[in-house]
Each structure stands twice: as structure tokens, then as C-alpha cells.
Amino acid sequence: MHPSDEDIARARSQWTWRGQARPPFAVEPGPGQESVWDFPRPPALIRDGREVVLRWDGVELARSHHTIRLLETSHPPCFYLPWSDVDRSLLQPAGGGSFCEWKGPARYWSLVRGADRLERIGWSYPEPLAGAEAIADCVAFYAQGLDCTVGGMPVTSQPGGFYGGWVTPELVGPFKGDPGSSGW
Secondary structure, X not given: OOOOHHHHHHHHHOOOOOOOOOOOOOOXXXXXXXXXXXXXOOOEEEEEXXXXXXXXXXXXXXXXXXXXXXXXXXOOOEEEEEHHHEOHHHXXXXXXXXXXXXXXXXXXXXXXXXXXXXXXXXXXXXXXXXXXXXXXXXXXXXXXXXXXXXXXXXXXXXXXXXXXOEEOOOEEOOOEOEOOOOOO
């Protein structure tokens, strides 16, 4: 079910932090670092030319120099990869879906290789809302269970298990998903 415009506006209005000012608890970035509290809301979609590589148990799932880095207040970035840079033979549609007030209805994907599976490890927005059209032909992945790098830097998962952001060494938080962050 697609929420009404009124429901979307109500969901969007709930956010206190929108990137205009860092909250007092935000870590001050040092040289070469960026604060997730400087990221905007609604999210910004930025083309990123760094090499992004994803491997699953040593098998390359994706390699791209043409990703879209989604920046949203309090979240480590998500990297959306063009479908053309992903080994789709490893993916199967997963059941269910969700709705983001900024991006629209999401579809989920599972990784499958023989008896090995990673359920609902990826997601896509084939029919995104206005403002998110750049990710229509892309897919993003949770880092849990995968070996991911951005520009050769290792990636760790955004805390909390719900959000799909990728934490890289240049980011400072705290991050949405940390204990006590549910009201952000």
C-alpha cells in the first residue's frame, strides 16, 4: 500500500535534526573527517567515483566506480550501485517490502549460492519518489555478512541492524542505531 501525500508529509515532519546545525552531542570532525550531522534531510544523492567492492565469502558480488552515495542526517551513507555493476545471478527477490518517506517503496533481495543464503541483504527502489529518481536503477546492500570496501577502506555496518549505512574511517557520529538514538 502506498501512503497518501498527507501521510508522507506527516512522516517527513517528525524529524528534528535536518543537517542545518549539529546537535550538542555530535562529535566534532577532525581534518579529513565528515560528520553525519552535517548531512541533510531530505537526503542528498551524490555521485561517487571511488571504487566500491562487495564480496560474499570470497565471491565478488559487485564492483563499481559509478555509485550514488545517499547522505542523510545522523546516518552513515548508503551506497547505491548500478544494477549493471552487480552479479544479479546471486540475487533472488525476497518477500515483503517497506516504505521510506524520502525514497518510496522498497523491494528486498536475498543472496543465494547453492545452500548458502543471506536473507534480505539488499534493497532497491524501482519506483522512487520525486527527488530520489537517481536510484531507480540501483541496489544497495547491508554490510553485515559481506566484505565491503569504499576506495580501499573497509566498511563496517551502521549500528542497530535496521539501517543500511556503511561506516568508513572518515565518518564521525554518533550514528542513528547507536543505543539511545531512537528519538533522533
